[in-house]
Amino acid sequence: MTVPLRFRLVLIATTLVALGLVAPRAGGQETARITVAYTQFTLANGLDVILHEDHSVPLVAVNAWYHVGSAREKPGRTGFAHLFEHIMFEGSGHVPEGDFDNWLEAAGGDNNGSTDNDRTNYWETVPSNALELALFLESDRMGYLLNAMSPEKVNGQRDVVKNERRQSYENRPYGMAFLKLPEEVFPVGHPYHWPVIGSMEDLTAASYEDVVQFFKSYYGPSNTTLVVAGDIDPVEARRLVEKWFSDVPRSAPVPPISAPTPVLTSEKRVTLEDKVQLPQLFIGWLTPSYFHPGDETMDVLARVLASGKNSRLYKRLVYDLQIAQDVSAGQNSGALGSMFLVTATAREGHGLSEIEKVIAEEIAKIKNDPPATRELERAVNQIESAFYGALERVGGFGGKADRLNLYEFYTGRPDYFTEDLARYTSLDPRDLQSAARAYLKDDARLVLSVVPAGKKSLAAEKKP
Amino acid sequence: MNRATRSVAALLALLLAHPLSAQTAAAAKPDRSKPPALGPVRALKLPPVQKLRLSNGVAVLLVEQHEVPVVQVSVVARAGAGADPRGKPGLASLTADMLDEGAGSRSALEIADELDYLGAALGTGASWDATSVGLHAPLKRFAAALPIFADVALRPTFPSAELDRVRKDRLTELLQLRDEPRAIASIAFANALYGRDHRYGTAVIGTETSVRALSRADLALFHERTFTPANSAIVVVGDVTAASVQSELEKAFGGWKAPAGSAPEGVPAAPQVSSRGIWIVDKPGSAQSEIRIGRIGPPRSTRDYFALTVMNTILGGSFTSRLMQNLREQHGYAYGARSSFDFRLSTGPFVAAAAVQTDKTAPALTEFFKELEAIRKTVTEAEVVKARNYVALSFPSDVETTGDIASKLAEQFLYDLPGDWLDSYVSRIGAVSLDDVRRVATEYVDPGKVAVVVVGDRSKIEAEVRSLNLGPIKVLSVNELFGAAKK
Numbered sequence: 001m002t003v004p005l006r007f008r009l010v011l012i013a014t015t016l017v018a019l020g021l022v023a024p025r026a027g028g029q030e031t032a033r034i035t036v037a038y039t040q041f042t043l044a045n046g047l048d049v050i051l052h053e054d055h056s057v058p059l060v061a062v063n064a065w066y067h068v069g070s071a072r073e074k075p076g077r078t079g080f081a082h083l084f085e086h087i088m089f090e091g092s093g094h095v096p097e098g099d100f101d102n103w104l105e106a107a108g109g110d111n112n113g114s115t116d117n118d119r120t121n122y123w124e125t126v127p128s129n130a131l132e133l134a135l136f137l138e139s140d141r142m143g144y145l146l147n148a149m150s151p152e153k154v155n156g157q158r159d160v161v162k163n164e165r166r167q168s169y170e171n172r173p174y175g176m177a178f179l180k181l182p183e184e185v186f187p188v189g190h191p192y193h194w195p196v197i198g199s200m201e202d203l204t205a206a207s208y209e210d211v212v213q214f215f216k217s218y219y220g221p222s223n224t225t226l227v228v229a230g231d232i233d234p235v236e237a238r239r240l241v242e243k244w245f246s247d248v249p250r251s252a253p254v255p256p257i258s259a260p261t262p263v264l265t266s267e268k269r270v271t272l273e274d275k276v277q278l279p280q281l282f283i284g285w286l287t288p289s290y291f292h293p294g295d296e297t298m299d300v301l302a303r304v305l306a307s308g309k310n311s312r313l314y315k316r317l318v319y320d321l322q323i324a325q326d327v328s329a330g331q332n333s334g335a336l337g338s339m340f341l342v343t344a345t346a347r348e349g350h351g352l353s354e355i356e357k358v359i360a361e362e363i364a365k366i367k368n369d370p371p372a373t374r375e376l377e378r379a380v381n382q383i384e385s386a387f388y389g390a391l392e393r394v395g396g397f398g399g400k401a402d403r404l405n406l407y408e409f410y411t412g413r414p415d416y417f418t419e420d421l422a423r424y425t426s427l428d429p430r431d432l433q434s435a436a437r438a439y440l441k442d443d444a445r446l447v448l449s450v451v452p453a454g455k456k457s458l459a460a461e462k463k464p
Numbered sequence: 465m466n467r468a469t470r471s472v473a474a475l476l477a478l479l480l481a482h483p484l485s486a487q488t489a490a491a492a493k494p495d496r497s498k499p500p501a502l503g504p505v506r507a508l509k510l511p512p513v514q515k516l517r518l519s520n521g522v523a524v525l526l527v528e529q530h531e532v533p534v535v536q537v538s539v540v541a542r543a544g545a546g547a548d549p550r551g552k553p554g555l556a557s558l559t560a561d562m563l564d565e566g567a568g569s570r571s572a573l574e575i576a577d578e579l580d581y582l583g584a585a586l587g588t589g590a591s592w593d594a595t596s597v598g599l600h601a602p603l604k605r606f607a608a609a610l611p612i613f614a615d616v617a618l619r620p621t622f623p624s625a626e627l628d629r630v631r632k633d634r635l636t637e638l639l640q641l642r643d644e645p646r647a648i649a650s651i652a653f654a655n656a657l658y659g660r661d662h663r664y665g666t667a668v669i670g671t672e673t674s675v676r677a678l679s680r681a682d683l684a685l686f687h688e689r690t691f692t693p694a695n696s697a698i699v700v701v702g703d704v705t706a707a708s709v710q711s712e713l714e715k716a717f718g719g720w721k722a723p724a725g726s727a728p729e730g731v732p733a734a735p736q737v738s739s740r741g742i743w744i745v746d747k748p749g750s751a752q753s754e755i756r757i758g759r760i761g762p763p764r765s766t767r768d769y770f771a772l773t774v775m776n777t778i779l780g781g782s783f784t785s786r787l788m789q790n791l792r793e794q795h796g797y798a799y800g801a802r803s804s805f806d807f808r809l810s811t812g813p814f815v816a817a818a819a820v821q822t823d824k825t826a827p828a829l830t831e832f833f834k835e836l837e838a839i840r841k842t843v844t845e846a847e848v849v850k851a852r853n854y855v856a857l858s859f860p861s862d863v864e865t866t867g868d869i870a871s872k873l874a875e876q877f878l879y880d881l882p883g884d885w886l887d888s889y890v891s892r893i894g895a896v897s898l899d900d901v902r903r904v905a906t907e908y909v910d911p912g913k914v915a916v917v918v919v920g921d922r923s924k925i926e927a928e929v930r931s932l933n934l935g936p937i938k939v940l941s942v943n944e945l946f947g948a949a950k951k
Contacts (some may be wrong), residue, residue, distance in 0.1 A: 107857060130502050136499055173643035392865035
């Protein structure tokens, strides 16, 4: 799923060489231990701090997770958590507008941020001599953002975010489907019902006062975890974190968010028309939330269904029948619920009913018979490799610092790597069968068809 | 709550617990009146690039990296889409795509099954200058994956049934490009800049006509001529040693022999754009207009490579660049704006680009041209210092992972770069002066002689764009750009 980011510097040119990337485990082996050593402490104002040493390159990753995402938004203000994320880069009490980026770039640093349903993350990756600069900047916006806030800044980023919405959704083939999916799969009233990017009307309505209120409610140190990872001396890093963050005032506690487990009680069929050549099918189900039992099974089931030429759906739809251009499956995990999504694009001359029928047949096969052990191991080995691949980079989205924060947020254990991997290696083929039966129900799902304008006959029709 | 009161309470608590250290830790608020000074830069110490040679003469570039137990290995052949024969654009790309569709004694499904089972990721692809095969694998499975990888690179079988399938996939991909504004803009820009007869004037994957016509014999011949020991290098980065990897590579690649043959033809330098022309590609209903403005740039071998890198960083290669600040931060017309030089073996494009909201298309074009003029007239020493520092000091991020380093080694081989280029990169960037930046801005950015492409809703943008009087305007539909889709 698309996560709104502060910006993308997409390369226009073709990349130099297309090299495969992802990485390690293999079948029938004991699971490796993945050790990411860390130290953790809490400042008097409640800021949770995690340090990790890695001297392989002279870089330091500073990574802050504010435990607030679009799930906290109020009616009429959808998209606000992400708009707020943008505003965090526009200067703070002691950082003039523009200098957040100017100072970081002058030091050789990069930065970015992203917002999803559950959290907002911010990172700076800097040469290790610029650690203190990054901590100064991160602490200044945590402590003094409002000292430099103005309605003009809100207006400026409102325009940018509206253009992000146009670029990532409205002007992108099939993009509108991703705005529709959460609205149809999560019921009205559930905090995941609206898309993270929000509606144009709500973005227009967002006010300066909303910024003030949101900052006071959610952007205090006790709602935040800060990871400093890379080429650091932990004693010196701790001293610098204490120096720069101790004067940030303690914030009011944020009440935990909760929501009833979302349920779909029937099959919904929705058709959208878009400016596209070929129809695309989305089938969405509600599944167990992040790190809850069953979540990992759906990750593996997604790979058994649609990762690699030998996966069930790819083999049937794309390789053998050649009626689909592509097929994918994925578990989109969240703290308050997850969505399992299967997507396929029909080739010319084929409609989505034909595609849907094959998907249904393949899911029925797994419900009837557990997949082969080799299919399970193939999927789990790929997952294990991805774990190693993610350890190669310390900063940025998905690097080690970001991962430590993710585990801390969702499990309370920054070094949950080994346990996380064990969730997958402990699975049995029958677990996949049970999960398919329990969650991939025909009478509790969304079937969304996106068809070329004027060609509703290509949509997936309900069987008579 | 009152901040001052709480700070005092916190200070008292700390004093009681640690009477000495507390004075330094939290005795006073930090001085926020200016950003903290940077410490001395810690030098990046790159592990050495080791040059090995197999018994058949194949060159191996190796960097040992023992941080994570993984290995990245690539075979890089110095001939990509730029070496597509006349009338056969897309051959390198289709050949690369077909390498893992049957190789040695294994079928396409067997290759995928075995590598997936090993948790090894295989990638094949063609860029303008190279056709390559890459493998990223856990160390413990590297030895098992290597023979399959060698088969894919050296012994593809190009089964006819698989070619039919992959061809269908490519034709559908070409059909789908008509939906994607960014792809339409890229193809229109290449067309406008180079003309359809120059290889750089169409996409790497070719055209519908050419993809339909490519034969199995074309692929086999391209592979035979391209993947030769004399024309290729093996790049290895990861948790291995020279001694161990040499014998493994010798087993997998030592028997690789092929006639030297004639080196693939290169791409001729293209004539420079001599006046300003505008193409409007009509995409009705677009929420944004995709803008591309640019001209033909120098090849990778240019002496101005480092100066251009610094100049482009100032113009549109970083978040604080002029284009990003103007189009996004100052005017809010776009989510992002950028520029780049695509350095290739021959003369690749220079392009400035953004997706702007439809009703701001003309004002955005005006701002683009303002910045393209301004970079030729005023650049300050402070901007050059910031850009130099940004590029040079962030270099460690470019050589962090096994994949990062492998890309750099491939670049070294493809462009025949000096053996010390990675070690000297930072100092070469540091040596770029304000005069250098001014000179290359004047020489390579010439907003009076550019191709301009706007992909958007003609009914909403044409009149406004015409009123800017930028130059002759050609309007075309998406179908005119791609050719009518054959059913």
